Amino acid sequence: MKPKTLLISIAVFLLLVMGGYFLTHPSYDKSIRAKYYYEIGDYKEAYNLAKEAFSLDVYNRMASTIMAQSQTSLKYVAYIEMGKKYMKEIDAIAAKESISDADKAKIRLICEIMMSGYVKLAPSVITDDKLIKQTAKYHDSFEKLFEKVDR
Numbered sequence: 001m002k003p004k005t006l007l008i009s010i011a012v013f014l015l016l017v018m019g020g021y022f023l024t025h026p027s028y029d030k031s032i033r034a035k036y037y038y039e040i041g042d043y044k045e046a047y048n049l050a051k052e053a054f055s056l057d058v059y060n061r062m063a064s065t066i067m068a069q070s071q072t073s074l075k076y077v078a079y080i081e082m083g084k085k086y087m088k089e090i091d092a093i094a095a096k097e098s099i100s101d102a103d104k105a106k107i108r109l110i111c112e113i114m115m116s117g118y119v120k121l122a123p124s125v126i127t128d129d130k131l132i133k134q135t136a137k138y139h140d141s142f143e144k145l146f147e148k149v150d151r
Contacts, residue, residue, distance in 0.1 A: 027057035034066045041128070043073040069126055076131040079117055083138035086110045090145065104149050111146035115139065 030053035038046035047070035053063035090110065093103045118139040123132050 025057070027053045027060045027063065029053075030056070031060055031062040031066065034063065034070070038066055038070055038073070043070045043077060046070040047074060069124060072122070072124055072127055073131060075121060076123075076127065076135050079114075079121060079135050080131070080138060082117070083114060083135075083142070086114060087138075087141070107149045108146060111142045111149065114142040115146065118142075 030049045034046045034049035034053060036046075037043075037049060046066055050063045050067035050070060053060055054067055057063070090107055093099060093107060096103070099107075118135065121135060
């Protein structure tokens with residue numbers, strides 16, 4: 001057998017062994033499922049699966065990465081949910097005939113909370129663009145509202 005053919009055979013064999021290990025090891029199976037859930041936007045499930053995978057194998061970098069990315073995305077989702085909740089409160093205040101000083105102070109405080117919360121968010125390269133844009137939209141809305149109320 002030629003040395004070149006032997007070397008290629010050994011390389012193919014090693015790739016098959018590594019691929020088999022990757023596909024059959026429970027930690028990597030959970031990592032692949034976590035990646036799927038991350039891609040479809042179910043960040044909580046992705047985080048839970050990645051955490052389980054990481055606990056099975058602390059050297060599983062895929063699990064570690066997905067866990068960190070899911071955690072970041074969950075922060076964005078929480079910010080958006082909080083923004084929706086606060087916007088409903090502000091809409092209820094704005095629907096009144098006159099806005100009292102206490103209501104203006106409440107709106108100012110809500111805006112400050114949301115603006116400071118936005119600063120704490122740190123996107124990564126793979127954070128979903130829709131999440132980033134949606135949080136930026138809420139941040140801009142609260143900034144504009146703050147300027148109007150702070151006069």
